[in-house]
Amino acid sequence: MGSSVGANIRRYREERGWSQARLAREVCLAAGVQGEPVGRQEVSRWETGKRTPREWLPFLASALGVPVEALREPQTPAEPPLPTLADFLPDDDPLEPLSARPGGRVGMGQVDDLQQRVHSLRLADDFLAGGDLMRPALRELRKAVRIYREHGYTGLTGRQLLVQIGELAQIAGWIASDAGQHEEAERIYRLGLSAATQAEDHTLAGNLAGSLAYQLSNTGREIEALDLARAALDGAGLDAPPKARALYLDRVAWAHTKAGGSENAQQAMRALGEASEALSADSEGTESPAYLYWVDAGELQVMESRVYTELRRPLRAVPLLRDVLGRYDATHTRELALYLSWLAVAYADANEPEEAAATAERVISLSADVASDRTAERVKVVLARLAEYADVPEVRAVLDSAA
Template identity: 80%
Template sequence: MGSSIGANIKRLREARGWSQSRLAHEVCRAAGVIGDPVGRQEVSRWETGKRTPREWLPFLAAALGVSVEALREPQKPAEAPLPTLDDFLPEGDPLSPLEGRSGRRVGMGEVDDLQQRVHGLRLADDVLAGGDLIRPALRDLRRAVKLYRENTFSGEVGRQLLRQIGELAQIAGWIASDAGQHAEAERIYRLGISAARQAEDHTLAGNIAGSLAYQLSNTGRESEGVTLAQAALHDAGSDAPPKARALYLDRVAWAHTKAGGIEHGQQAMRALGEAGQALSEDSPGTESPAYLYWVDAGELRVMESRVYTELHRPLRAVPLLREVLSAYDATHTREMALYLSWLAVALADANEPEEAAAVAERVISLGADTPSERVAERVRVILSRLQEYAEVPEVAALLAGHQAA
């Protein structure tokens, strides 16, 4: 019976679009108690069946607008349950406030300062690699979590702090992943998802989850990547800004591409089409979060070209990559190296080994001064792909030079 109650609580909560924190607050209000003795962790335990509500059951029913009997009623299992982000939250609650907090009173000034730090880190990531930024990124994240846990603030300031922690976790996780610290990046991303969901910012939660899905897809966990990318798209809902939906769909497309197979390839192409449609709905009057500043038609073309490369369709990939690279900002060294790496592979697939070798030389040269594990991995991919053409003089010289280095 406990599992039925938990499933019903979760189903009814999600139908209302409430977070676990919101339901906990509503239960306390229905019970007429103060101090919020029920919190998000308790609701999570009820939903997973680890604990039974017992005396809280009538207040749960009142908060959710149903009878106690309806909460107890067994539900027929869904044929294909939609994925959810709940399973990707961190164990325990690393954001829970410390008991008897004695810190100072925090206001919107601190939120603004944190927002500036996040924005500065994001801009730095455009031109610097993960190895250069990992230390300041982790330092800023630790400070932000400490600020939230040890001090006092109003409800609105608390939500804004959680939102900034979520944004900081997204960029810090991205930086850690670029530095090759994948386990650390995953922990950071999960922390960020938790912060965004507690702040009830579903758009941000979807962005962070999509970043983690991207890492999973690229590190041998393709099935998990598909599940999480789809969960990010679903949980954000149809009300997400067009740019956000385009980004979620981009991640879905890549996850299916990395999963491999004809069906996944078809799903990838479908998601790319839907991403383009979503972005076309963006207009000057449409508000999008500032962190989506980089999502535009050019970025969608990059993903489209990468998907075509991965699906071994070089006649579609090469023209797209040439178009993107011709207009790309050369100061963004890491991204330039990455995009060129896809062009090198596509040219090899198109049976143009001489040109592929020339492009590979540029990738290696750019990567030499870029402490990015992503670039290093792409160099390994290119060199492996070119082994087939080892007897071509340009390729032989490239392979020999790299081996000597």
């Protein structure tokens, strides 16, 4: 019975557009119980068949507005459902509040303070690399989770705390990934996804899922990345803020690109076009979250040029990259090194080894003082690509110097 019931619960829940956290609350209301003996994690276990609802089944049916038998009804075998963000939540519930909370009450003033610290960390990431920010980022995240689990607060304050934990997890995960701590980054991203889902902030959940998908694309888990990037886009919906939707589509484009093959290349180009269309809607006055301040036409241009580089289309990539780099803020050392690395590879693909060598020198020089795993990996990629032109004197000099 378990698998059929779980599949039916998920189907009816998704038909109503409810999150697992919302269904958990509705079940408790239907049962007339105080507190939340059923939480999001329990709903997840029911849906995956790890547990059977048993005594909760009538209340589930009542909450969903269907007869109990409709939940027990065997489903006709069909194609596996497309993954949703719920499939990528952590198995445990790292945000479950303690039954006995030793701390006092938390008010919106403390939430506002946390919001300021999260924003400061985000701005610091524009100038500093993951290796420099890893410790303070993890310290802030642990502190925020501890406040949520150990203190009391109103429902509104609790939701805002979850939102800030989600935002903090996104930037902390990004920092951990930049420091090369990919397992830690994934754990942090999934924690943030849980927080954003419980807060029912679909835009933030999409941002976290897209960030994790980006890491998976770059660390050899391309198929999983593609599933997650699509789930992020679908989960946010068509009414997501323009900048957010553009970013999700960018992540989808990158996931398709890294997955390889002509069909994926076509899908990547389609997603890039849709991202540009989504961003153009931003001028129509729809407000996007403050944490997406960096998403603009220039960033989309960078992603487009990187896709072209990966697809070995240097005649499209080089002009785009040169245009972006010609007006890029030189104080953003890590990003400048990363973007130049793509230009160096594109020059090599265009059979311009001298230009590639000159650009590679800048990449290596900028990367030398940056504690970023991303730039270190890109240097390796650039050098490997240059090795094909080892007989060119300018290239030989760069390779010998790097060695």
